[in-house]
Amino acid sequence: KNEVEQSPQNLTAQEGEFITINCSYSVGISALHWLQQHPGGGIVSLFMLSSGKKKHGRLIATINIQEKHSSLHITASHPRDSAVYICAVGKYGGSQGNLIFGKGTKLSVKP
Amino acid sequence: ETGVTQTPRHLVMGMTNKKSLKCEQHLGHNAMYWYKQSAKKPLELMFVYSLEERVENNSVPSRFSPECPNSSHLFLHLHTLQPEDSALYLCASSQESWGNEQFFGPGTRLTVL
Numbered sequence: 001k002n003e004v005e006q007s008p009q010n011l012t013a014q015e016g017e018f019i020t021i022n023c024s025y026s027v028g029i030s031a032l033h034w035l036q037q038h039p040g041g042g043i044v045s046l047f048m049l050s051s052g053k054k055k056h057g058r059l060i061a062t063i064n065i066q067e068k069h070s071s072l073h074i075t076a077s078h079p080r081d082s083a084v085y086i087c088a089v090g091k092y093g094g095s096q097g098n099l100i101f102g103k104g105t106k107l108s109v110k111p
Numbered sequence: 112e113t114g115v116t117q118t119p120r121h122l123v124m125g126m127t128n129k130k131s132l133k134c135e136q137h138l139g140h141n142a143m144y145w146y147k148q149s150a151k152k153p154l155e156l157m158f159v160y161s162l163e164e165r166v167e168n169n170s171v172p173s174r175f176s177p178e179c180p181n182s183s184h185l186f187l188h189l190h191t192l193q194p195e196d197s198a199l200y201l202c203a204s205s206q207e208s209w210g211n212e213q214f215f216g217p218g219t220r221l222t223v224l
Contacts, residue, residue, distance in 0.1 A: 002153070033212070041148075041199050041218035048212045086154070098167060099213070101153040 003027050006087050006102035013109050019074040021105045023087030026068065033099065034061050034072050035086040043086070046072070077109045114138065115216035117202050123222045124192065132187040132219050134202030140214070142207055143185040145177060148199040148218070160185060161207070192223045 007022045023032070034046040047054050047061040049070075054061050058077075063070040074081055087102040115136045124130050136143065145157040159167035160179040174196075176188040185202055199220050203213040 004153075035215075041201070041220065043201065043203075043215035043218075045212050045214065088154075098156055098159070098169075099154075101155075103151070103153050 002102070003091075003100050004087055004089055004102040006085075006105050008105060009103065010106045011108070013077050013107070015078060015109055015111050017077050017109075019077050019081075019107065019109075021072045021085050021087075021107070023070045023072070023102055024068060025070075025087075025089050025100075027089065027091050027100070029068075029089040029091060031090045032063055032070050033088040033090070034070075035088060037084040037086060037104070039083075046085075074107075079109045079111050082108050115202060115204055115214050117200075117216035117219050119219060120217060121220045121222075123224065124189070125224050126192060126194070128192075129188070129190040131189065132200055132202075132221075134185040134187075134216055136183055136185075136202075136204040136214070136216075138204060138206075138214060140204040140206050141182050142205045142211075143179060143182075144203040144205075144213065145185065145187050146201040146203065148201060150198075154201070157187075189221075192221075194223050197221055197223045 004025045031048050031050045033048050035043050037043045049063050058075045060073040084104040084106050086104045088099040118133045142161045144159050147155045156169050157171045158177045163179050174191050178186040199218045201218045202216040205211040205213045
């Protein structure tokens with residue numbers, strides 16, 4: 001079992017829908033990261049959080065440290081949101097820079 | 112140029128070739144990373160450099176050889192690769208290495224014939 005699990009693996013939505021992607025982890029962490037990877041490969045860091053909630057535009061990330069769970073929400077989804085969303089955790093006490101990555105959730109938003 | 116750049120973007124090589132991947136960051140960061148992304152597998156950390164010194168080497172085969180001549184540049188030298196080494200190789204940088212936000216380059220798509 002991976003230390004970082006994401007669900008769902010694939011998600012198709014209609015434009016305008018509210019989207020939730022989930023991430024569960026089994027280790028103590030220093031921080032959790034949400035990343036976005038577009039076709040072609042480039043990765044963009046969306047959020048880094050260690051508690052509570054962060055919001056940036058239509059994106060919201062939450063984390064529950066006790067439950068070892070994080071969610072990424074997209075409000076009013078748009079086709080340009082189509083990408084792979086990756087959850088990664090910095091393991092508490094882990095080696096420098098060593099993030100553990102989930103397998104990603106592939107999101108497709110249809111117009 | 113801004114952010115993190117990688118060259119080449121695509122590379123096809125034979126198993127007997129020697130090639131190098133280049134990464135350059137223009138963010139003033141002091142830590143740089145090499146990752147491998149294979150199909151249907153999570154990103155795998157290969158190497159971490161902090162202040163130009165290697166601080167992490169995740170049991171990577173010796174046919175991959177990193178080099179960090181200064182805090183802005185990172186190379187990955189490749190020789191005698193295998194077809195299973197075909198993957199997307201991503202470079203990233205951050206300010207200090209532990210737990211901080213990493214900024215990724217666009218990646219090099221490597222195919223080994």
